Amino acid sequence: xxxxxxxxxxxxxxxxxESGRTGNPGMGLAEAAVKFGGHKENEVLEAVGRVLGLETVxxxxxxxxxxxxxxxxxxxxxxxNVLPLRFDGSSMTVVSSDPFDTKxxxxxxxxxxxxxxxxxxxxxxxxxxxxxxxxxxADAIEKMIEDGRYSVDEDIGAMTKIDVxxxxxxxxxxxxxxxxxxxxxxxxxxxxxxxxxxTELRIRYRIDGMLHKVDVPPQLNRLKSAIISRIxxxxxxDIAEKRLPMDGRIGIRIAGQDIDIRVSTMPAAYGESISxxxxxxxxxxxxxxxxxxxERDFAVVDKIIHRPNGIFLVTGPTGSGKSTSLYSFLHEVNxxxxxxxxAEDPIEYHMAGINQVQMQSDIGMTFxxxxxxxxxxxxxxxxxxxxxxxxxxxxxxxxxxxxHMVFSTxxxxxxxxxxxxxxxxxxxxxxxxxxxxGVMGQRLCRRLCPDCRREVPLDRKYYTLxxxxxxxxxxxxxxxxxxxRTGYKGRRALFEVLEVDEDIEGAIVRRENATQIRNLxxxxxxxxxxxxxxxxxxxxxxxxxEIMRVTEEQ
Numbered sequence: 031x032x033x034x035x036x037x038x039x040x041x042x043x044x045x046x047x048e049s050g051r052t053g054n055p056g057m058g059l060a061e062a063a064v065k066f067g068g069h070k071e072n073e074v075l076e077a078v079g080r081v082l083g084l085e086t087v088x089x090x091x092x093x094x095x096x097x098x099x100x101x102x103x104x105x106x107x108x109x110x111n112v113l114p115l116r117f118d119g120s121s122m123t124v125v126s127s128d129p130f131d132t133k134x135x136x137x138x139x140x141x142x143x144x145x146x147x148x149x150x151x152x153x154x155x156x157x158x159x160x161x162x163x164x165x166x167x168a169d170a171i172e173k174m175i176e177d178g179r180y181s182v183d184e185d186i187g188a189m190t191k192i193d194v195x196x197x198x199x200x201x202x203x204x205x206x207x208x209x210x211x212x213x214x215x216x217x218x219x220x221x222x223x224x225x226x227x228x229t230e231l232r233i234r235y236r237i238d239g240m241l242h243k244v245d246v247p248p249q250l251n252r253l254k255s256a257i258i259s260r261i262x263x264x265x266x267x268d269i270a271e272k273r274l275p276m277d278g279r280i281g282i283r284i285a286g287q288d289i290d291i292r293v294s295t296m297p298a299a300y301g302e303s304i305s306x307x308x309x310x311x312x313x314x315x316x317x318x319x320x321x322x323x324x325e326r327d328f329a330v331v332d333k334i335i336h337r338p339n340g341i342f343l344v345t346g347p348t349g350s351g352k353s354t355s356l357y358s359f360l361h362e363v364n365x366x367x368x369x370x371x372x373a374e375d376p377i378e379y380h381m382a383g384i385n386q387v388q389m390q391s392d393i394g395m396t397f398x399x400x401x402x403x404x405x406x407x408x409x410x411x412x413x414x415x416x417x418x419x420x421x422x423x424x425x426x427x428x429x430x431x432x433x434h435m436v437f438s439t440x441x442x443x444x445x446x447x448x449x450x451x452x453x454x455x456x457x458x459x460x461x462x463x464x465x466x467x468g469v470m471g472q473r474l475c476r477r478l479c480p481d482c483r484r485e486v487p488l489d490r491k492y493y494t495l496x497x498x499x500x501x502x503x504x505x506x507x508x509x510x511x512x513x514x515r516t517g518y519k520g521r522r523a524l525f526e527v528l529e530v531d532e533d534i535e536g537a538i539v540r541r542e543n544a545t546q547i548r549n550l551x552x553x554x555x556x557x558x559x560x561x562x563x564x565x566x567x568x569x570x571x572x573x574x575x576e577i578m579r580v581t582e583e584q
Contacts, residue, residue, distance in 0.1 A: 032078060032081050032082065032130075033047065033059075033063055033067075033078070035081045036074075036077035036078055036080065036081050037077065038067075038069060038073065038074065038077040039063075039067055039069075043066075043067050043068055044067075046066045046067070046068075047059075047062050047063055047066045047067050049066075050062050050065060050066035058128055058130060058131065059130045060074065060075075060078070060127065060128045060129060060130055060131075061128070063078075071127070071152045071153065072086075072152050075127070075129070075150040075151070075152065076150075078129050078150070079129065079150050082129055084129055084148055084149060084150050085123075085149040085150065086149065086150045086151065087115070087125055087149050087150070087151050088151070089113070089125065089151050089155045089156065089158075089159045090155070090511075092115065094113060094114055094115050094116075094159075094163060095114075095115065095116045095117055097117045098114035098115055098116055098117040098122055098123070098124075099114050099163055099164075101114055101117050101122055101142050101144075102114050102122075102124075102138065102141060102142060103141070104164050104247070106137070106138065106141050107160055107164060108160065108164075109137075110126070110131075110134040110137065110138060111126070111127065111128075111153065111156060111157065111160070112124040112125060112126045112134065112138065112156065112160075113125040113151075113156050113159045113160050113163070115149060117144075120144060120145070121144055121145040121146070121147060122138075122142050122144055122145070122146050122147070123146075123147045123148075123149055124138060124146055124147070124148060124149070125148075125149045125150070125151045125156055125159070126148050126149070126150065126151075126156065127150065127151060127152055127153035127155075127156050128153075129148060129150055135148060161213075161245055162245050163245075164247065165244075165245045165246040165247035165248070165250070166209055166210060166213050166233075166244055166245060166246055203256055203257070203260045204260070206257065207257065207260050207261060207264070208282075210222065210233060210244070211282065211284070211289075211291070211306070211308075212284055213235075213244070214235050214306075214308060215284045215285075215289065215308065217235060217237055217514070218237055218238070219235035219236055219237050219308065220236050220237075220307065220308060220349075221235070221236040221305060221306065221307050221308065222234075222235055222236075222305070222306040222308070223235075223236070223241070223303070223304075223305050223306075224257070224258070224261070224303065224304040224305075224306075225298070225303050226251075226254050226258075226298060226300040226301030226302070226303065227251075227300055228300055229251065230248075230250070230251045231246070231250045231251045231253075231254045231257070233246055233250075237516075238476045238516075238518055238519075238520065238521050239349065239474055239476065239521060240476070240516075242516075254301055255301075258295075258301065258302050258304060261280075261293065261304055261306075262276075262278070262293075262295065262304075264280045264293075265278030265279060265280050265291075265293040266278055266279075267293070267295065272297060272302055273297055274297070275294070275295060275296045275297070276294075276295045277292070277293065277294050277295075278292075278293040279291065279292055279293060280293060280306075287310060288310070289308055289309065289310060290308075290309045290310075290376075291306050291307065291308055291309070292306070292307040292309065292376065293305075293306055294307075309376075309378050309379070310379065315357050315358060315361045315379070315381070316354055316357075316358050317358060317361065317362075318331070318332070318358045318359065318361070318362045321354075321355060321358055321523055321525075322522050322523055322524075322525070322566070322571075323525060323527075324525075324557065324562065324565060326527075326555055326557070327470075327525050327526075327527040327557070327562075330468065330527050330529045331359075331468070331470065331527055332362075334467045334468040334529070335359045335362060335363055335435070335437075336363065337435055337467055338433065338435065339430050339431070339432075339433050339434055339435055340430050340435060340436070340465060340466070340467030340468075341426060341427065341430045341436045341437075341438065341465050341466045341467060342359075342435070342436070342437050342438075342466075342467055342468050342469075342470070343417075343438055343439065343440050343448050343466065343468075343469045343470070344356060344437070344438070344439045344440075344469075344470050344471075344472065345439065345440045345441070345442045345443075345444065345445060345447065345448050345469060345470070345471045345472070346439075346441075346442075346471055346472045346473060347441065347443075347473075348441075349474070350472055350473050350474055350523075351472055351473075351474045351521070351523050352439045352472065353378050353379075353439075354523075355470070355472060355523070356413060356437055356439065357378075357379055357381065359437060360372070360381060360384060360411070360413060360437070361381065363411060363435075364381070364383050364384060366383075368410045368411060369385075369407075369408060369409045369410050369411070370383070370384040370385065370409065370410065370411045370412075370413070371384070371385045371387065371404045371407060371409040371411075371412055371413070372384060372385070372386045372387065372412070372413040372414075372415075373387050373389060373397050373400035373401060373404070373412075373413070373414050373415055374386060374387065374388065374389065374413075374415040375388070375389035375391075375397070375415050375416070376388060376389075385407075387400055389415070396422075397414055397415065397416070397417075397418065397422045398419070398421040398422045398425055400414075401414060401422065401425040401426060401429065402425060404429070405425075405429060405432075405434075409434060410434065410435065411434070411435045411436075411437070412426075412429055412434050412435070412436045412437070413436075413437040413438065414426055414436065414437070414438040415438070415439065416438065416439050416440070416441075417438050417439070417440050417452075417455075419455065420455045420456040420457060423452055423455050423457050424457060424461075426438060426465075427457065427461050427462070427465040430465040431461075431464060431465055440452075440469075442471075443471075443582070444471045444526065444544070444548065444558075444559065445469040445470060445471035445526050445527070445528040445548070445551070445556075446469070446528060446544040446545070446547040446548035446551060447544040448466070448469045449462060449466070449469075449538050449544070449547060450543060450544050452466075453541065459538050459539050459540075459541055460539055462538055463530070463534075463535040463536075463538040463539050464535075466530050466538075467529075467530055468527065468528060468529045468530055469527075469528045469530075470525060470526070470527045470528070471525070471526045471528075471559060472523050472524060472525050472526075472559070473523070473524045473559055473563075473580045473581060474521045474522070474523055474524070474580070475521065475522055475523075475524055475563060475566070475572045475576045475577060475579075475580050476516075476518035476519075476520070476521055476522075476572065476576050477518060477519060477520045477521060477522050477571055477572060478505055478506075478507055478517065478518060478519075478570065478571065478572055478573060479507065479508075479509075479510060479512055479513035479516075479517055479518055479519040480519070481510050481512045481513070481519075482507075482508040482509060482510035482512070482513065482517065483505040483506065483507060483508060483517070483570070484505065484506060484508050485503050485504070485505055486503060486504065486505070486506050487502060487503055488501070488502055488503060488504050488574075489574070492574070501568050504567050504568065504570075504573070504574055505567075505570045505573065506573050506574075506575075507573055517573075518576075522566060522571050522572060524559045524562045524563045524566065524577075524580070524581065525559070525562055526556060526557060526558050526559050526561075526562065527556065527557075528547075528548075528551045528556055529551075529554075529556075531554070533550060533554075534547060534550060534551065537550055558581075559580075559581045559582075560577065560581040560582070563577035563580070563581050564577065
């Protein structure tokens with residue numbers, strides 16, 4: 031009757047809502063009205079609010095009263111998914127996304143000890159505001175503090191008193207760590223950093239290459255021993271060892287997807303610092319056509335990866351997307367008549383149809399040893415995770431000279447720097463010139479959020495560039511809900527692709543430096559990372575500030 035009185039729904043829509051609820055017994059009326067009624071949540075809440083005389087609020091523009099926030103415990107806030115908004119001394123207003131949940135209103139009235147008024151806002155806005163003002167996992171932290179079995183760290187040297195077996199079964203600590211990991215996955219983070227400070231336990235997510243601090247309960251620092259020990263137990267690490275760095279792995283499932291987490295611990299001044307790297311075991315591989323190559327670079331790379339032999343190197347710092355590019359190349363050449371073997375440390379993504387081998391240096395399974403074994407396995411294409419030393423480089427070069435196509439990565443600042451780096455390792459220049467077919471340097475820049483970017487005139491100081499502007503206006507970040515107020519959403523790669531021809535082979539044999547080789551490649555049509563970046567700026571993909579941040583002027 032309330033929905034009908036709102037005037038928002040037709041009889042047909044009301045019928046669909048009713049049948050939808052019948053098929054989903056646990057679904058509330060408000061949720062069913064949004065899911066089956068054909069209207070957005072804010073429209074439904076405003077219409078219902080007018081009928082019931084309830085206020086609808088915009089949580090982006092309102093700040094809760096501090097007295098209201100302390101009136102309700104975090105456990106009640108999370109249980110009923112509400113946000114305390116105002117407390118006037120005699121009654122309290124809470125924001126909810128469900129105007130029909132009378133049980134919640136009654137329960138909150140008993141907990142608060144005063145009358146409770148309901149205001150309305152979309153569920154996602156309420157959830158985001160609760161995390162902002164109470165912190166991620168506040169309900170679990172509250173329960174842990176109440177539990178006498180956890181040590182509360184007032185002193186930075188306090189030793190945990192947790193029984194490992196009990197801790198593994200305890201819902202609160204498990205729930206909190208799981209919430210931190212699940213929230214990181216939801217936000218698209220690649221890393222989680224848990225860093226004990228003098229007065230707080232700081233948690234940060236790396237999202238699109240940038241670190242963002244996580245809102246956590248202020249009392250979290252008192253429970254750092256329990257949290258760190260829980261993560262170490264999950265990774266099968268010794269919780270008693272606090273003086274040495276350790277590495278481990280955690281395998282979990284989030285929303286039906288298997289996630290592999292690499293764990294690294296490091297003793298620091300105020301406790302152990304823990305870094306978690308999140309890796310999806312099987313992801314949707316980026317196709318080579320979607321990497322963002324310009325026409326010239328795509329043609330060169332496509333020609334090189336389909337060669338019968340040679341080495342193709344991908345260079346760049348850690349976190350520049352080298353593995354993603356290599357997997358896209360492997361996906362491109364992965365055919366039923368091609369045998370592909372990879373040596374990886376670690377195996378970041380599992381790909382059907384190729385033979386992936388995990389390196390284990392502690393038992394002598396190194397890149398060099400794996401490469402030697404590969405040559406007896408009749409491969410057509412070999413991928414080596416990284417060329418780190420002379421032995422690996424020489425075996426890779428010999429493999430390419432004996433009829434194999436080899437893909438690998440190298441840590442250098444640009445494409446041309448790969449050749450001096452290999453020579454420094456002790457590889458003969460004539461072997462490098464004969465074996466290396468091409469080198470691709472890359473970086474990752476953040477993509478502008480398409481929902482909020484705005485067009486602005488290009489600063490006149492950039493008109494003096496050697497590569498003149500293609501247009502007089504560019505886009506800059508603004509910030510909205512879709513991009514969590516950063517102005518950026520996702521990342522795009524920048525490339526410079528150096529193809530080795532006879533002239534460059536001669537320069538390598540003559541041991542010319544990286545600058546000379548780069549200049550020779552530029553004269554043959556290569557675009558630098560910054561030039562490729564400017565092209566993406568004029569396409570509206572990224573901003574001038576972002577290009578200046580991730581590339582160097584050359």
